[in-house]
Amino acid sequence: MEISLSSLKAAHAILMDGAPFLRQRSVEIEKFDDDLAALVRHMIEIVQARRARGLAAIQIGVPVRVIVATADGKGLAMVNPVITRTLNRFAVEMEGCLSVPPSQWRKVSRPAKCEIEWQDIIGNRHAEGFSGAWARVLQHEIDHLDGTLITDREPA
């Protein structure tokens, strides 16, 4: 299925857990156009304004496979990210989420390392391994693309 980004109004408000919209599977991006660039710019602004670690497009009402994330003072936007491999060793850390009230933030167990394939905003393909804070935030945001929230996980 193809979604026309220009027909979707990205919201400034963040959808909160309980909204059925957040539970759908976001669709792949097929067009790497100005609308995609504008969406990513908007998402980066929200992450900066909210001092968040990351954001998935669906959290602002746009159900496409786009995430932005920050760690180690750097930022990364990923289009159509796929986790291709995870390390069979887990790490437990506290996680927050703009779509979840702070009272429900929790420790989450995740693979300590993962390999991800993705495209950038002009469609170039990338593959890289991530660990530490990067592995955590990227796995969290990619969960959103499949409708999964930290509240689905038992506190670790």
Ligand SMILES: [Zn+2]
């Ligand atoms: Zn989140």
